[in-house]
Each structure stands twice: as C-alpha cells, then as structure tokens.
Amino acid sequence: MTLAPPRSWLDALEIERLYAGALDFLPRSFDDARGLCSFKAELVDGELVQDWSNRVAPRYTITSLLGLHAAGYDGAAPLTERFLELNEITNPADKGLLAVLHCERGDLEGAAELVPQLRELAGARLEMQDLAWLLWGACAAARAGIAGAEPAAFALLTRMLDDYVHPRTGLPRHSLHPYRRGIVSFGSLVYFLRALHEAASTFGDRRAEELFRNGVAAALALQGPQGEWPWMIDVARGRAFDRYPVFSVHQDSMAILFLRPALDAAVAGAASAIDRSVRWVHGDNELGLRFYLEEPFFFAYRAVERSESWTKARRYGRWLAARSATGVPVSRLRVNRECRSYHLGWILYAWSGWTDCAALHTAVPTSAGRP
Numbered sequence: 001m002t003l004a005p006p007r008s009w010l011d012a013l014e015i016e017r018l019y020a021g022a023l024d025f026l027p028r029s030f031d032d033a034r035g036l037c038s039f040k041a042e043l044v045d046g047e048l049v050q051d052w053s054n055r056v057a058p059r060y061t062i063t064s065l066l067g068l069h070a071a072g073y074d075g076a077a078p079l080t081e082r083f084l085e086l087n088e089i090t091n092p093a094d095k096g097l098l099a100v101l102h103c104e105r106g107d108l109e110g111a112a113e114l115v116p117q118l119r120e121l122a123g124a125r126l127e128m129q130d131l132a133w134l135l136w137g138a139c140a141a142a143r144a145g146i147a148g149a150e151p152a153a154f155a156l157l158t159r160m161l162d163d164y165v166h167p168r169t170g171l172p173r174h175s176l177h178p179y180r181r182g183i184v185s186f187g188s189l190v191y192f193l194r195a196l197h198e199a200a201s202t203f204g205d206r207r208a209e210e211l212f213r214n215g216v217a218a219a220l221a222l223q224g225p226q227g228e229w230p231w232m233i234d235v236a237r238g239r240a241f242d243r244y245p246v247f248s249v250h251q252d253s254m255a256i257l258f259l260r261p262a263l264d265a266a267v268a269g270a271a272s273a274i275d276r277s278v279r280w281v282h283g284d285n286e287l288g289l290r291f292y293l294e295e296p297f298f299f300a301y302r303a304v305e306r307s308e309s310w311t312k313a314r315r316y317g318r319w320l321a322a323r324s325a326t327g328v329p330v331s332r333l334r335v336n337r338e339c340r341s342y343h344l345g346w347i348l349y350a351w352s353g354w355t356d357c358a359a360l361h362t363a364v365p366t367s368a369g370r371p
Contacts, residue, residue: 013278015351018252021298022344023071026064028297029341030079035086037061037341046296058087060342062097067348069105080105092121093130099137103144111137112146119152122159127175128184131160132191139198150203157199157208160192169238170214182236186229186250189219193258201261216262219255220269226285227276229255244328245305245336248291251281253346260350286330300343302336 010016029038031052039054061083068076080101089098095114102111118138126134135156141149164173172192173181184192193215200209222230222240229250230240247254255277262270276284281291285304293299306328 009275010354013275014282015278015354017294018292018347019071019351021292021294021300022067022347023073024298025300025339026068026073026341026344026348027075027079029064029344030061032082035061035082035084037064037345039340041299041339041341042337043293043299048297048299058083058089059091059094059097060340060345061087062089062094062101063342063349064345066097066101066104067345067352069101070352071348073348077105084110092124092126093133095121096130096133096135096137100133100140103137103140108144108146111141111144111149115141115146115148115152119148119155122152122155125176128160128164128172128188129191131156131164132172132188132195135160135195136191136198139195139202143202153199153202157205160195161207161211165211166235169218169235170211171218171233171235171238172215173235182234183241184233184235186222186231186233187247187254189215189233190250190254190257193219194261197258197261212258213262213265213267216258216267216270219258220273223273223276227251227273227278227280228285229277244333245303246280246285247303248281248300249302249340249343249346251277252291253343253350256350257346260354287333287335289335300339302338302340302343304333305336307332307334 026037028048029041029050030036031038031050034052034057036052036057037060038050038052039057039060041048041050043049065076065080065083068079089095095117099111099114099118102108102114114137118134118141121130121134135153138149138153138156142153160172163176165171166173172184172188174184174188175181193212196208196212196215199205200212218238219229221238222233224230224240224243224246228243228246230243231245231247232240232242234241256274259270259274259277263274283290287304289301289304291301293301
C-alpha cells in the first residue's frame with residue numbers, strides 16, 4: 001500500500017512542475033535515427049546541444065522509458081519499440097533494468113526471454129549497481145508470474161547478501177575488487193536499497209526487509225546538514241568520506257526510490273529526509289542555486305562538484321586518510337551544467353502516483369534537439 005502525502009507538501013516541493021518539466025524534456029532528448037535518449041545535453045547560446053554517442057546511452061534510455069511509461073505518456077510505447085528495434089542490450093546491469101521496463105509496460109514475453117540470463121549472471125563478477133538491477137528485474141518478473149524468475153531472484157539475492165554486504169554496518173560493497181570493496185557510492189547504495197525493498201515486498205524475505213530498514217537508517221545518517229547526499233561512503237565505518245559531487249538526480253528522484261517505500265513502512269525520518277533532499281535542488285544548498293531552468297524549456301543541471309584536478313586519485317586519498325567528509329569553500333566549487341536524460345526518467349518514475357499529472361501527459365516539445 002502506498003500512502004499519499006498531503007497535497008500541500010507536494011506543492012511546496014514543486015513536484016508537479018518537475019513532473020511536467022521531465023515530460024517536456026525527455027521527448028526532446030530522443031533521437032529517432034538512433035532510438036536513444038541523449039547521454040548528455042547542454043545549453044549553448046540558448047540552443048539544446050545533445051550527445052548520443054556514449055556507451056551508457058542505452059541505459060539512460062531504458063531509465064527514461066521507465067519514467068515515461070510510469071507517467072502514462074502517450075508516446076512511450078512507440079519510443080520503446082524504436083529503442084528495441086535499433087539497440088542490442090548486452091550489459092548485465094542493463095538487462096536487469098530492461099526486465100523491469102518490460103514488466104512495467106506489460107511485455108511479459110520480453111521479460112521472460114531475459115530471465116535465464118539474469119539467473120546465469122548471479123555468479124558473475126559484478127559491481128553492486130549491476131547486481132541490484134539484476135535483482136530488481138528478477139523480482140519484477142517474479143511478480144508478473146514468469147517461470148524461473150523466483151529462483152533467479154533468490155540466487156541473485158543470496159549472492160548479494162553473502163558476498164557484498166559488510167557484516168557490521170550492513171552497507172553494500174561497490175565490488176569485490178580489493179581496492180574498491182571498502183567503498184560504495186551513494187548511487188549504488190540507492191539501487192542496493194531499492195533491490196532489497198523489491199525482494200522484501202515480492203517474497204516477504206525477512207532478511208531483505210531487515211537489511212532494507214537498517215540500510216535506510218544508515219543512509220539517513222549520511223544526509224548532510226543542508227539535505228545533501230554525499231557521493232562516496234566508507235563501508236566499514238558507515239560514514240561519508242567525500243561529499244562531492246552532490247548530484248541533483250540523487251536529491252530529487254533517486255533518493256526517493258528508497259525513501260518512498262521507507263515512508264510507506266513508517267521508517268522514522270523518511271519524510272524529513274525527502275523534504276530536505278528536494279529543497280536542496282530548489283536552492284537550499286551551499287550555492288543558493290536552483291537547479292532547474294524553465295526557459296526556453298525545462299532543463300536540469302547535473303551537480304555541484306569540486307573544482308580540482310586528479311579527482312579520482314584525490315578521492316582515493318581521502319578514503320585512505322579515514323576522515324569524515326567535510327565542507328568545501330564555495331570558491332572551490334563549480335556547477336556541472338549538463339543535463340542527463342536518466343535524471344528526468346527517475347523523476348517521473350520515483351514520483352509516479354503521488355500527484356495527478358494526467359493533464360500533463362500530452363506535453364509535446366516545440367522543437368527537436370540537435371546533435
């Protein structure tokens with residue numbers, strides 16, 4: 001059962017405006033010749049300039065289509081058919097996410113074709129995000145009654161819980177690689193928690209439910225003083241060691257993927273965390289910046305990040321130093337002004353059903369984006 005929050009709260013967070021903006025932007029991001037939503041978009045002299053060439057563009061497209069289907073967008077079906085016609089999905093994580101999409105749009109035959117592959121991947125050398133999406137896909141297929149989906153889901157869940165969860169903190173490891181098993185990104189934590197929720201709600205698995213609740217509590221403790229979600233987390237210590245980048249997609253939609261079911265489950269602090277998280281992107285942040293433009297059309301900036309070189313090496317050094325994340329002077333921060341299509345897809349998916357956007361489903365772009 002999904003609890004409906006007060007309309008006044010959703011209005012204060014401008015959720016309907018975000019929903020309408022995502023519905024306006026995503027069709028602009030779709031290139032019919034490629035069957036893809038853009039990897040990134042930029043505004044150059046008021047014009048939309050987009051790039052579809054990156055290898056993760058299919059993943060971004062699947063997420064965008066998930067959102068469009070969840071929103072009831074009239075054009076979602078033909079866009080999905082075009083995507084599937086022109087693109088072959090080979091990445092393990094993308095297969096899991098694609099299984100979710102097939103189930104969401106009622107293509108049980110397409111989901112059934114993926115189930116054996118999901119089961120085979122349970123023993124592969126994967127990163128947490130990959131494993132989480134595979135489990136999510138298997139759970140969606142199991143709920144749809146697809147043969148073989150339940151054992152696939154339990155094989156993936158067992159792999160996750162036995163090999164990837166830190167025994168003391170209950171946080172997930174990014175991977176089993178020696179130099180990355182002690183850290184996890186907030187993005188991977190989100191998908192880990194969502195996958196646990198899917199397993200708990202689909203099968204009534206008590207261990208998954210307990211880890212979900214404990215994981216949400218650990219995540220809430222990580223939220224920063226202004227509602228920001230830190231990027232890098234020390235798994236063994238259960239604390240953030242690098243706050244930046246702070247991504248807008250984490251604030252207005254990805255965190256909602258676990259906070260919304262946590263709110264439904266009456267987890268303490270979930271409502272406050274949602275409120276602070278979304279208000280961050282509306283300007284309650286260290287830069288006082290609203291992350292959305294609405295002219296000449298809706299556009300969402302990507303992140304606040306450190307202005308530094310050798311970012312990955314410095315980040316690894318911060319982890320080795322075993323210190324908690326600290327603030328950064330505003331003078332050493334910069335704004336990443338790109339817009340990513342998957343961000344808008346998650347907005348639609350995460351908030352679907354919580355606001356009446358039926359009148360917005362006919363949103364049609366006035367002009368197409370250019371490469």
